[in-house]
Amino acid sequence: MSRLVVDYILFVFVSACGVLQIVAARARLGRLLFFKSWLPSYALGAMAVAVAFGWFFNSDNRAIPGLGGTEQFYGFVAAFFLALVFTLLLSSLLRIRGVTACQQRNGLDALRDRTYLQAIGRLWRERGE
Amino acid sequence: MSYIKAFDVQLFFLINGLAGRFPPLDSLMVAIVNDYLMPVGLSLVLLSLWFEGASPPQREKHQRGVLAAALAVGLANLLVALLNDVYFRPRPFAAYEVNLLFYRPTDSSFPSNPAAVAFSTALGAWWANRKVGLFLLAAAALFSLARIYVGVTYPMDVVGGVVVAVAAVCLALVILRVTEPVPTWLLRLGRKLYLA
Numbered sequence: 001m002s003r004l005v006v007d008y009i010l011f012v013f014v015s016a017c018g019v020l021q022i023v024a025a026r027a028r029l030g031r032l033l034f035f036k037s038w039l040p041s042y043a044l045g046a047m048a049v050a051v052a053f054g055w056f057f058n059s060d061n062r063a064i065p066g067l068g069g070t071e072q073f074y075g076f077v078a079a080f081f082l083a084l085v086f087t088l089l090l091s092s093l094l095r096i097r098g099v100t101a102c103q104q105r106n107g108l109d110a111l112r113d114r115t116y117l118q119a120i121g122r123l124w125r126e127r128g129e
Numbered sequence: 130m131s132y133i134k135a136f137d138v139q140l141f142f143l144i145n146g147l148a149g150r151f152p153p154l155d156s157l158m159v160a161i162v163n164d165y166l167m168p169v170g171l172s173l174v175l176l177s178l179w180f181e182g183a184s185p186p187q188r189e190k191h192q193r194g195v196l197a198a199a200l201a202v203g204l205a206n207l208l209v210a211l212l213n214d215v216y217f218r219p220r221p222f223a224a225y226e227v228n229l230l231f232y233r234p235t236d237s238s239f240p241s242n243p244a245a246v247a248f249s250t251a252l253g254a255w256w257a258n259r260k261v262g263l264f265l266l267a268a269a270a271l272f273s274l275a276r277i278y279v280g281v282t283y284p285m286d287v288v289g290g291v292v293v294a295v296a297a298v299c300l301a302l303v304i305l306r307v308t309e310p311v312p313t314w315l316l317r318l319g320r321k322l323y324l325a
Contacts, residue, residue: 012169019173023180049173053166062163065232069206069242072165076172084324107320108180108188119323 004066009079011056016083018048024087029111031095031118032087092117137285141221144277144284148228159230161275167243171250171265175199178254178261179325192316192325194257197301201249205297209245212293213237220281227280234281241282244273244290245297252298 022045024032033041056062067075092115099114110119148155160166179195182188218239222229236242247269255262273287305312319325 008165011165015169015173016176019177023177027180027182029180056165057160057163062165063159063231065234066164069246072168076169080172080176107185107323107325109185110323116323123321123323 004060005071005075007056007059008067008072008075009082011052012076012079013083013086014052015049016080017087018045018052020083020087021045021048024091024111027108029108031099031113031115032091032111034091034094036095036098088116091115133285137283138225140284141277142225142227144274145221145228145280148230148278148280155230158275158278161272162231162279162281167247167268167272171247171268174261174265174268175250175254178258181258181261189316189325191257192319193305193312194253196312196315197256197298197305198250198253200304201253201294201297201301202246204300205245205249205293206242208293208297209240209242209290212240212289218283218286221283222280229281230279231276231281238282239286240289240293241273241276241286242290243276244269244282244287245293247272248291248294249297252294253301256298256302 021033021041024030025038025041025045028038030036034044035041095115096118099118103113105112114122148158175195175198178191180188182191213236216239217237220234220238221227222233248266251262251265251269254265273282273290276282277284277287316325
């Protein structure tokens with residue numbers, strides 16, 4: 001794998017993690033955040049995006065022929081998927097405390113008051129019953 | 130036809146003629162025209178739309194917009210590749226003395242692939258959310274303008290890219306409608322897994 005591919009995947013991964021924190025804070029998906037409150041989550045998200053873009057475009061000359069459209073597409077999908085999995089797992093580990101009896105919500109809204117692993121665990125138990 | 134071509138070249142030189150006069154503007158345009166900045170930026174904004182929505186129906190509409198835009202980008206790439214097979218237009222720097230601020234792409238100038246992809250993303254988002262869509266349309270327009278400014282594409286190539294994008298988005302929406310209930314199943318599966 002070339003250095004550019006690694007750089008690109010890292011760039012998308014970090015910026016996608018940042019964007020996920022910002023959108024989770026906006027959508028009030030509290031258990032998808034790494035921090036308990038909204039403001040640090042916005043700050044962390046914005047900082048991750050700024051650092052990723054700043055680093056990627058200043059670490060090398062990117063105005064030369066590099067990745068083709070197809071490579072970019074696959075790299076983007078892989079990095080975004082990794083960022084999503086990373087966010088779901090890390091937020092589940094960091095925000096497991098303080099979850100009490102909560103409302104039955106469906107879809108993304110379930111992540112307002114329970115972590116992703118707890119939500120998936122509930123789904124698993126329901127299937128077993 | 131020759132009148133349109135002459136107008137196209139004239140408009141190209143009007144925009145590209147500004148290059149080299151204002152170094153800060155040159156730097157800005159070179160940054161915008163980069164192969165990674167706009168594609169990644171537009172894609173991240175589009176994907177953030179997946180999570181947006183005050184109510185579940187509104188969020189579902191956004192998610193259908195994201196699906197439509199993603200499908201449209203694939204279709205736009207396919208349409209551009211098909212058009213390139215039947216028609217090749219040399220880049221401006223291959224035909225004229227231009228102010229070139231970017232590397233020399235080797236593919237056909239018409240229709241502009243970056244414009245087609247950027248406008249497909251923006252129009253897909255616009256179908257679901259006017260505010261986000263307008264923001265992305267402005268970004269796509271700036272991206273396309275920057276490509277003319279740095280000397281790698283003609284204005285008519287951008288127009289061609291926009292036409293391809295409109296066709297791709299319409300086709301994507303038709304495909305999503307015809308293949309119903311598959312998109313609904315996908316969204317339902319996503320909701321079941323707490324991802325939609």
